[in-house]
Amino acid sequence: MDAYKYIKEAIIHGKYEPGMRLGEESLAKELKLSRTPIREAIKQLESEGLVTPLKRGVSVRHFTREDIQQIYDLRTLLEGYAASQAALHRTDEDIKMMKEANDRYEEAINRYKEADLNSIKEIVNFNQQFHEAIISACKNPHIYFHLSKVVVVPLVFRSFYWYDAFELKRSLEVHKTILSAIQNQDSERARVAMTEHIYQGRDQVLAHLEEIKKIHVLKEDTHD
Amino acid sequence: MDAYKYIKEAIIHGKYEPGMRLGEESLAKELKLSRTPIREAIKQLESEGLVTPLKRGVSVRHFTREDIQQIYDLRTLLEGYAASQAALHRTDEDIKMMKEANDRYEEAINRYKEADLNSIKEIVNFNQQFHEAIISACKNPHIYFHLSKVVVVPLVFRSFYWYDAFELKRSLEVHKTILSAIQNQDSERARVAMTEHIYQGRDQVLAHLEEIKKIHVLKEDTHD
DNA sequence: AATTAACGCTTTGTATACAAAAGGTCAATG
């Protein structure tokens, strides 16, 4: 298997936790490869900022609350712009792709049962498909290049897994607003709706982080 | 020497021209290294988009006119935002850095003699220092991370080398406008001035590209 | 003469071996 993809997935899925050291030898044994391809994968991840260099080797990057704020600021900027451009440049084909992704998103949300991991994975997938359809419609591949590196970060926190039925419905409604703004070529409306949508996502992640922090504090207390 | 830096510089300075194939063996011989560190450097450059994968190996990426348009759109967005945030978050120390860089920029422009490569390099350097001071003042390292990859591209065309004395003076004036807007914490003014500044840069590069194209057409004609 | 198949050469992908640097441990000394 491709070492780069494997390690990246492992980081996103939390198999390798933030701060954890990534030794070349152990990765090589785990993937049944030699150290050479492992090193190349690590170099790539390093240049994307998913791992940080140590004095020796690398460790999985730890993102602070401040990082999340800043990264989401970046994402609102880029993806808001992408939505506005999509409104200007979208073709019928683009609209079809967005509709399709969002319809499946809706179906998955309606099928959703609380705490069913599989159905959540499905939802996350179709959500991503919708956003990618928009980015693709804005006809600027360089935007996609940068956004793909920005979007990865919050996935590490898997905050989507904490969404309840109400939040999912709300997210779906905003998607529909964005979609119709793009269809109507109302670029400013598309930009604002997308920006707001992503700010809502940020609030979810930050709230999630607070929950985690509380739990940690509780654990610390029990240890005393 | 570090293979990554070396190859990157060589691409920026035009030693390796767009479309040129980068063979591992030949690079290894040139840098007096084995293929292993070369491969790692290439992987990094690939993930930054400076080289593109072939069926076998990589070649120096060729940027079209459309690429330039799109990349500059991205840059106005990011660096305009950076300027607006710098206006909000700047410290006295930040202002000092900007002033210093821009003063040196001004001195270098005043010393400027037409077609003197060394003085142009100096100018390019202080210009970069000024822009970096702003990005640093916006207190969002992630912006810097992405901008540093966006900014590299136009350098490949070395359009700055075509600036005449008038354009340099104008650029200097805009710098001063941006600087005072940031000092006065006028974030919207800073954003707009920076955006305009970068659009002017884009126009320069695109005009430069047109010149190059004309020359190519002339050459083609002489060959017949 | 054109097309295709096969062979050989070039270049990349992977593994391994060796060199060098960093970190940890234990003992000796102040």
Place this chain on the structure above:
DNA sequence: CATTGACCTTTTGTATACAAAGCGTTAATT
């Protein structure tokens, strides 16, 4: 008892050797 220094282990950095995959060239056949 603490601190430092030397040695030993672990891990990374680099080189090289070998395997595999493209690519071009040539020759053979239609």
